[in-house]
Amino acid sequence: MDAIDLNLVDLLRGNARLSYAELARQVGLSAPAVHERVGKLESGGVIRAYRAEVEPETIGLGVTALIGIVEDSGADTDDVLEAFRAMPEIESCYFMAGVESFLLKARVGTIAELEQLIVRLNRTPGVASTRTGIALSTKWENRPQPVAPPTG
Amino acid sequence: MDAIDLNLVDLLRGNARLSYAELARQVGLSAPAVHERVGKLESGGVIRAYRAEVEPETIGLGVTALIGIVEDSGADTDDVLEAFRAMPEIESCYFMAGVESFLLKARVGTIAELEQLIVRLNRTPGVASTRTGIALSTKWENRPQPVAPPTG
């Protein structure tokens, strides 16, 4: 992980569809060298995936909610996690410090679907209570912060 | 936005680096047809960006925090937003219903940096108070839920 690798990471976080040739021009190496470096970043677990970022409303996911979860005393956290994982609406899942063990980000199409999701969460064994906040709008999301040292 | 478009969106959310030829095979069209469709999805605002998803710890962003913001009565929300936007550590920003107007997701390298960020947030004009929760681990993040109707 040298400065060139960080540079490649920044470039690909900005635009995952850049060609190896273009990446090579940007970092001042040849295309095969970049190809090998990116391959190592992928297999080394630095780059996890390449994803298209989609405007959720346009694909029928207009409702965003953030849900805090309080576990039952004596709940099996792994089982709870497994149950969450099986719900595709839960896009993100953080294990938190504090009273609420988890914070979930969920996206659904309608408030009715959100209601159903919350009911399912409350019925999940190990879940004591939920606390839901609705996002009225997403100002921005997953903005990549640059990590490469400034060039020059 | 027909079923084929939704299919393309799902495919690209799963792997943004798929070639047009591969996409074409998957949806049963020719490569130029797919090229045109994807171009329209991009210029039509459905596909916002293509991003490499990176393991944050590997690039020195080991601390994730979720921060609720209570605004001053009479604060200018746009000014507050501008101030948040200028802080690169804030990766996501949701405008929320409830007492806390904003929920921020921030990533920094160390707890000391998080402390500095919170101080800066509390000093921001229009911010009355902050409430920070630390994510002990990210179980998953931005998992794309499929939206295309099942084929066949």
Place this chain on the structure above:
DNA sequence: AGGTTGAGGTCGATGGCGTCCACGGACTGT
């Protein structure tokens, strides 16, 4: 009914790109 128009597809060609391979130079440890 028939002609026109436009959207959206296929096909074919071409230039650039991805990817494999052989080779070369700089560090490192002995």
Place this chain on the structure above:
DNA sequence: ACAGTCCGTGGACGCCATCGACCTCAACCT
């Protein structure tokens, strides 16, 4: 000094992106 290793370059070759020409079909107008 020398061998080994790492990391790069350059060349070659096949696939891909992308453009233009053409086709098909449905909607619409006269």
